[in-house]
Amino acid sequence: MSTAEKVARRQVDRFEERRRELADAALHTLSELGYARTSLREIAQNSAFSHGVLHYYFRDKVDLITYCVRQYKAACVLRYDRIVATARTPEALARGFADGLVATLVEDATMHRLWYDLRSQALFEESFHADVLEIDATLERMIARIVGRYAELLDRPVLTPASMTYAMFDGMFQQALLRRFAGAGGATEQLHAGALQLLTRIVPA
Amino acid sequence: MSTAEKVARRQVDRFEERRRELADAALHTLSELGYARTSLREIAQNSAFSHGVLHYYFRDKVDLITYCVRQYKAACVLRYDRIVATARTPEALARGFADGLVATLVEDATMHRLWYDLRSQALFEESFHADVLEIDATLERMIARIVGRYAELLDRPVLTPASMTYAMFDGMFQQALLRRFAGAGGATEQLHAGALQLLTRIVPA
DNA sequence: ACCGTGTCTGGACGACTGTCAAGAATTTCC
DNA sequence: GGAAATTCTTGACAGTCGTCCAGACACGGT
Numbered sequence: 453m454s455t456a457e458k459v460a461r462r463q464v465d466r467f468e469e470r471r472r473e474l475a476d477a478a479l480h481t482l483s484e485l486g487y488a489r490t491s492l493r494e495i496a497q498n499s500a501f502s503h504g505v506l507h508y509y510f511r512d513k514v515d516l517i518t519y520c521v522r523q524y525k526a527a528c529v530l531r532y533d534r535i536v537a538t539a540r541t542p543e544a545l546a547r548g549f550a551d552g553l554v555a556t557l558v559e560d561a562t563m564h565r566l567w568y569d570l571r572s573q574a575l576f577e578e579s580f581h582a583d584v585l586e587i588d589a590t591l592e593r594m595i596a597r598i599v600g601r602y603a604e605l606l607d608r609p610v611l612t613p614a615s616m617t618y619a620m621f622d623g624m625f626q627q628a629l630l631r632r633f634a635g636a637g638g639a640t641e642q643l644h645a646g647a648l649q650l651l652t653r654i655v656p657a
Numbered sequence: 658m659s660t661a662e663k664v665a666r667r668q669v670d671r672f673e674e675r676r677r678e679l680a681d682a683a684l685h686t687l688s689e690l691g692y693a694r695t696s697l698r699e700i701a702q703n704s705a706f707s708h709g710v711l712h713y714y715f716r717d718k719v720d721l722i723t724y725c726v727r728q729y730k731a732a733c734v735l736r737y738d739r740i741v742a743t744a745r746t747p748e749a750l751a752r753g754f755a756d757g758l759v760a761t762l763v764e765d766a767t768m769h770r771l772w773y774d775l776r777s778q779a780l781f782e783e784s785f786h787a788d789v790l791e792i793d794a795t796l797e798r799m800i801a802r803i804v805g806r807y808a809e810l811l812d813r814p815v816l817t818p819a820s821m822t823y824a825m826f827d828g829m830f831q832q833a834l835l836r837r838f839a840g841a842g843g844a845t846e847q848l849h850a851g852a853l854q855l856l857t858r859i860v861p862a
Numbered sequence: 863a864c865c866g867t868g869t870c871t872g873g874a875c876g877a878c879t880g881t882c883a884a885g886a887a888t889t890t891c892c
Numbered sequence: 893g894g895a896a897a898t899t900c901t902t903g904a905c906a907g908t909c910g911t912c913c914a915g916a917c918a919c920g921g922t
Contacts, residue, residue, distance in 0.1 A: 463867095463868075466868095466869095467868095470869090485781065486777075486778065486780070486781035486782075487693055488692055488693035488778065488781075489781070491908075491909060491910085492909080492910065492911090493908085493909080493910090501870070501871085502870070502871050502872065503871090503872085503910095504870070504871060504872070504873090504911095504912085504913090505869080505870055505871080506910095507910085507911065507912075508868095508869070508870070512910075512911080513909095513910065513911095565777070565780035565781065568777050568780065569777040569778075569780065569781070571777075571835065572691075572770070572773050572774040572776075572777040573691065573693065573774075574835065574838070574839065575691070575770035575773065575774065575834065575835065575838050576690065576691035576693075576694070576770065576774070577691075581838070581839040581840065582839075584835070584839070585835070585836075585839050585841065588832075588835070612854070612858075613851075615832065615847065615851075616829065616847075616851045616854065616855070618832075619825070619828040619829040619831070619832040619851070620824070620825035620828050620829065620855070621828070622828045622831075622832070623824040623825050623826070623827045623828020623829070623831065624821060624824040624825065624828070626824070626827075626828065626831075627793075627820065627823075627824040627827070629780065630776065630779065630780065630789070630790075630793070631790075633779070633780050633786075634779065634786040634789070634790050635786065636790065642820065642821075646818075646820075646821045646824070649817070649821065650821070650825075653817075653858050653859075654858075656861070675899090696878075696879065696880085697879080697880065697881090698878085698879080698880090706900070706901090707900070707901050707902075708880095708901090708902095709881095709882085709883095709900070709901060709902070709903095710899080710900055710901080711880095712880085712881065712882070713899070713900075717880075717881075718880065718881090
């Protein structure tokens with residue numbers, strides 16, 4: 453590799469790193485304010501830079517948000533992979549999964565509400581379609597892995613399609629999140645019990 | 658009733674009627690553009706009036722949107738009540754329910770995406786909490802009536818809590834809506850099959 | 863040390879926002 | 893028919909928005 457190539461590579465890396473840094477700040481602001489109320493100036497204010505720099509690293513607002521969504525997805529997978537249990541018994545796996553759901557509901561609540569917000573935006577903005585569908589597919593596979601392992605440990609077949617399974621867990625999680633932010637009590641308990649119950653419904657005896 | 662009271666009553670009625678009319682226009686615009694992109698001027702432009710009149714009938718934008726959400730709820734209940742089957746056999750009820758879901762997914766698609774958009778907003782804006790929770794509770798009861806009747810026809814007990822049942826149907830519907838707007842095929846078929854399958858899971862043999 | 867390139871700032875621009883008020887238009891009532 | 897009350901239009905207001913740009917700054921290579 454020539455020195456010129458090394459220089460170019462390093463600059464590209466720096467550029468990418470700064471993009472990630474700015475997208476991080478943007479994600480933080482978005483998760484706090486929501487898509488409708490987040491402006492580029494507000495994002496810049498929650499970063500170490502001024503608002504002008506955003507157009508140096510991103511073509512426009514849609515470009516920034518799209519990049520944010522992709523970065524969010526990466527975080528998503530990591531977070532959920534924590535949940536994938538190393539358990540040796542189906543009971544331990546189920547418990548670990550339910551515990552993990554409740555934990556991320558509490559710890560990453562603002563990020564989750566951002567996800568549902570952005571997914572709703574995808575119903576109106578075509579430019580979000582591809583990324584949202586891809587993230588949903590990733591989450592669906594994650595759920596399928598857990599359910600598949602659970603059934604494997606029980607030596608039973610999975611009779612429910614993965615898309616349906618994901619939709620049901622997602623619906624439950626969304627309800628729990630809503631109750632949490634709306635101040636209604638019992639959200640964590642309902643999610644925990646619901647996840648366990650749903651698991652036994654999907655892999656019936 | 659005195660004549661003065663009659664006059665007052667008539668004025669109140671007219672006032673309420675105009676509010677409904679404007680909220681209708683607002684709902685139409687909202688369902689087309691989404692919460693984040695809808696302005697009062699745009700709403701007025703899709704009505705027979707100018708933008709200033711909105712502040713004659715509504716205190717501010719939040720007041721208007723809140724009123725819209727409440728009006729939307731009324732439409733919701735009516736629409737879903739169409740689905741509540743008069744069927745005499747469980748098979749007919751299940752089929753009618755699944756058909757109804759698919760029909761409203763296709764016919765009222767823009768209204769449904771508005772609902773999910775506004776419910777996401779409730780995760781960020783406290784003023785939406787009460788109405789969103791109330792609408793969700795209404796929909797939950799609607800689902801519970803259908804499932805309850807289905808179990809009754811089969812002479813079996815319902816073993817799943819209503820909140821969990823609603824969450825699962827809602828999750829499936831939301832996925833179908835997303836696939837529809839994202840241009841992915843098979844949304845209606847998946848929803849139809851999923852609803853039937855979920856019904857048998859909730860009321861197991 | 864200096865130059866050139868890459869990075870960043872801060873202000874300016876026009877468009878758009880919610881809100882409001884003055885007055886025109888319309889309706890109601892005697 | 894005219895006065896009074898209501899309903900509606902229009903334009904203005906102070907902000908904020910995304911976007912762009914001239915110039916200041918930083919820093920690695922020679």
